[in-house]
Amino acid sequence: MMAQVAFYILAVLAVVSALGVITRENPVHSALWMLLTFFSVAGIFVQLGAEFVAAIQVLVYAGAILVLYLFVVMLLNPRAGGFIRMPAKYIIGSAVSIVVFFQIAITVWSSGIFKNGTIGPLPYAEGMNNVRAYGNVLFTKYLVPFEIASLLLLVAMIGAIVIARKD
Amino acid sequence: MELTLAHYLILSAVIFALGMTGVLIRKNLIVMFMSLELMLNAVNINLAAFSNYLQDMTGQIFIVFVMAVAAAEAAVGLALIISLFRNKQTINAEELNIMRG
Amino acid sequence: MLLPIVFTIIKILIIVTVILLAVAYMTYAERKVIGAMQVRLGPTHTGPYGLLQPIADAVKLIAKEDLTPDMVDRPVFIIAPLLTMVPALAGFAVIPFADNFTMFGMEIKPYITDLNIGLLYVLAISSVGTYGVIMSGWASNSKYALLGSLRSSAQVLSYETAMGLSLVAPVLLAGSLSLREITLAQAGMWFVVPQIVAFVVYVIAAVAETNRAPFDLAEAETEIVAGFHVEYSSMKFALFFLGEYANMYLVSTIATVMFLGGWNGPLLPPLVWFVIKVLFIMFIFLWLRATLPRLRFDQLMSLGWKVLIPIALANLMITAIVVHIVR
Numbered sequence: 001m002m003a004q005v006a007f008y009i010l011a012v013l014a015v016v017s018a019l020g021v022i023t024r025e026n027p028v029h030s031a032l033w034m035l036l037t038f039f040s041v042a043g044i045f046v047q048l049g050a051e052f053v054a055a056i057q058v059l060v061y062a063g064a065i066l067v068l069y070l071f072v073v074m075l076l077n078p079r080a081g082g083f084i085r086m087p088a089k090y091i092i093g094s095a096v097s098i099v100v101f102f103q104i105a106i107t108v109w110s111s112g113i114f115k116n117g118t119i120g121p122l123p124y125a126e127g128m129n130n131v132r133a134y135g136n137v138l139f140t141k142y143l144v145p146f147e148i149a150s151l152l153l154l155v156a157m158i159g160a161i162v163i164a165r166k167d
Numbered sequence: 168m169e170l171t172l173a174h175y176l177i178l179s180a181v182i183f184a185l186g187m188t189g190v191l192i193r194k195n196l197i198v199m200f201m202s203l204e205l206m207l208n209a210v211n212i213n214l215a216a217f218s219n220y221l222q223d224m225t226g227q228i229f230i231v232f233v234m235a236v237a238a239a240e241a242a243v244g245l246a247l248i249i250s251l252f253r254n255k256q257t258i259n260a261e262e263l264n265i266m267r268g
Numbered sequence: 269m270l271l272p273i274v275f276t277i278i279k280i281l282i283i284v285t286v287i288l289l290a291v292a293y294m295t296y297a298e299r300k301v302i303g304a305m306q307v308r309l310g311p312t313h314t315g316p317y318g319l320l321q322p323i324a325d326a327v328k329l330i331a332k333e334d335l336t337p338d339m340v341d342r343p344v345f346i347i348a349p350l351l352t353m354v355p356a357l358a359g360f361a362v363i364p365f366a367d368n369f370t371m372f373g374m375e376i377k378p379y380i381t382d383l384n385i386g387l388l389y390v391l392a393i394s395s396v397g398t399y400g401v402i403m404s405g406w407a408s409n410s411k412y413a414l415l416g417s418l419r420s421s422a423q424v425l426s427y428e429t430a431m432g433l434s435l436v437a438p439v440l441l442a443g444s445l446s447l448r449e450i451t452l453a454q455a456g457m458w459f460v461v462p463q464i465v466a467f468v469v470y471v472i473a474a475v476a477e478t479n480r481a482p483f484d485l486a487e488a489e490t491e492i493v494a495g496f497h498v499e500y501s502s503m504k505f506a507l508f509f510l511g512e513y514a515n516m517y518l519v520s521t522i523a524t525v526m527f528l529g530g531w532n533g534p535l536l537p538p539l540v541w542f543v544i545k546v547l548f549i550m551f552i553f554l555w556l557r558a559t560l561p562r563l564r565f566d567q568l569m570s571l572g573w574k575v576l577i578p579i580a581l582a583n584l585m586i587t588a589i590v591v592h593i594v595r
Contacts, residue, residue, distance in 0.1 A: 004170055011178045018182050018205055022189035022198075028406055030198050032344065034205070035399060037182075041208050044175070048215045050227045055388035057211075060234050063395030064425065065204070065241045070402055071421050072245045073197055074414065076252050093191030101184035108176045129384040131445055137224040138231075149235040156239030164246035166253075 007047060014040035027073045031066060038062045051130045175216035183209035196251075196258040200244050207237050279380050283360055291513040292322035298554055305558040326506070334502040337408070344407035349504045352400030352511030355393045359518045362386040364448040366531045366538040378539070379448065386447040387439060390522060391432060394477070397515060398424045401479070404508070405496035416495025419565065423476060423483065426572040431473035433580035434466040437587040438526045451530030458529035465583045467527045469576050471552060474519035476572070478512060480553055482560040483568060520549035 017040060020033030038061045045054035124133060138146060182205055189202025211230045218226025252258050296311065296318070303310030311318030336345065366378040383389050398421060405417020439445060441462065442453035460467045476483040497508045524530060524545040531538030563571065 007170055007174065011174075014178065015181050015185070018185040021201055021205060022185055022193065026341075027195055027197050028341075028344070030201055032347075032399075032403065034201050035396075037205065037208065041182075041212060044178070044212055045215050045230075048175070048219045050215045050218065050230070051383065051385045052388070053211075053215060053227050053230045055385045055392050056231060056234060058392035059388060059395060060238060061204070061208075063392060063398070063428065065238055067398055067402065067421055067425055068241055068245055069197060069201060070406075071418070071425075072248060074402075074406055074418060076249070076258065090192050094188055096191060097184040097187040100187060101180050104180035104183070105177055108173050108180070131384050133224055134227060138228055142225075142228050145232060149232055152239050153235055156242045160242040160246035163243065164249045 003047065006043070010040045010043040010047065014044065028070065031070050031073065034066055034069075035062055038066065049130065052134050172216055172220045175212055179209040179212040179216070181209075182206075182212070194260045196248050196260055197245075199260065200241070200248075203240070204237060207233055276380060279378075280361075283380070284357060287357065287360065287514055287517060288510070290517060291510055292326065294513050294516070294550065295325065295509075296322050297550075298557075301551070301554045302558045305555075329502060329506040329509075332502040334504065337410075337499050339409045340499065341407040341409070344403050345499075346504075348400050348404035348407060349500065349507035349511070350400075351403060352397055353507045353514070355397045355400075356511050356514035356518055359390045359393045360521070362389055362447055363521050363525065364451055364530060365542055382446055382448045384444075384446050387435060387445045387450070387522075387526075390447075390518070391428075391435070394515065394518060395424075395428060397511065400508070400511065401496050404500065408496070408499040410499055413496050413499060420479060420496060423479070423568060423572075426569060427473045427476040427483075427576070430469055430572060430576035430580050431477060433577065433584055434469040434473065435522075435526055437463050437466040437580075437584050440584075440587050440591050447525050447530075451525055451532065454529040455532055458527065458532070460527040460529075463527060463583070463587070465579060466587075467523070469580045469583070470523060470527065471549070473572075473576060474523065475553065475556060476568070478515045478519055478553075480512075480516065481557040482562050484562060516550060516553055517546065520546045520553070523549050 014037055017033045017036035021030045021037060024030045024033060038057060042054040042057040045051070045057060124130075186202045186205030186209060189205060190199050193199050193202065211233055214226040214230050214233070216226075218224065248258055251263070255263065257263070299321070300310040300318075311321040314320040314324045336342065361380045362383050364379040364382065368375055368377050370376070401420045401424075402417045405413040405415075405420070408414070438450065438459040441459055442450040444450060444453070497505060500508060524542060528545045528549075530545075531542045533541035536544075
């Protein structure tokens, strides 16, 4: 019962704040709604038993990426925040996403396995918890992808410095 | 009603569609980027839900990889936006039409 | 079912009350300590030894007119002070103040909850505190406020990295992210002994994180008036003030738990040890403020990126190698 109430509150928050992101004229307001979305999604992660990922979500997305966005918005202070001017594109854009949504939704509902798929706390062995289990898998089975991810971040960092520096 | 995998998948589909709408209808490049992050977040919800459903850590591992990609994308994308603004004094996607024939 | 909830609520109330009182008397201690360092007296008039000064200040702040300038972004302007205050208080939810003990035949746990991601929770929550500064600076529609918040966001982003890296080393030693387990791992030796480098990096980064002197560029009175909270008055200003001091307590508490052994210590009861250590770190904050002049912005950035982060990384690497060999 508690889990369901929590899920619906978090889901409504996530959807409403996502709507806020795409409907606010002002980019700063969009960013602040985005903050709420990140928190609701972090709550959903906690509910799914992924505490470590939830903490990383807040730390990385809310604590670093979004601050960077806000920083750039405040630095540039762009006048035009609004929407595209042509109503036709507006309608087509919304229609395309609605179609995509219904495609996903119909796929989900029509396959029986999803309806019975149970969600609950993950069973851990004695002395294990989410973080330990996570580390065990990440640094054994996925060690090479992990190192490649660090390489990707290094490349992105150098790329960002090269692109943005004044010369 | 018991919570099932479908709940989470539908939620993620809604957020994904909203993010997609944002990319399609907004003209401010920064807000378009934010909408992209929304779509990535929707994917992350899916990964976490399947990780729980399959009782397998792999989904959660991939969320962190997605986040690493999102961070890299934000860094490079914002650098591009800054240098674009420096040259064009605008980050309005509609006014960046120099390639139009 | 009901009893644990009631217990948790009581614990939350106790912790919030104690923190608010501690914050109030920190302002008193600050004025007294800095006064003594500058060979003057500090507050003496209100009550014996000026002890009622914080209460008089609180009354003044509450009684003042709550001004909201005309051209501000109203919702953001109002939420911003809350966003500095609430994360600072929420961070205390995972702090283990003392060991479990038995009273009236019941086992009492002197912390609200013990998460397996405790440290990450605190880092994540405190990183949200930046938004208060950024939002207030932007919403005030004032150039001083905007400058202050731009400075602050760059500063916090830079020093958060050094802070996180310096905290990973004790985590490696303890083998856990739960603050309670980290404290228990320090029963034999406090981590400040093998991790003195990380401790120094952490304290410097923590001073920068909380926007305190000598890193108070976000609110430099002599350059940009008061920075991000220049347009705030009355209760909203008081919330910023409370948030800043609660944040100082939070980073001091984390330093205590991660490096100074938390409640561990001989003779005195655990809680007393904990409080002594926190107050010691708070004293360092005041000491720095009274001693050092403010850094220039480029000095601040090069200190963060060219000194603290490389040192923290090297320390982390050495720690990792040593831990790997020993285990």
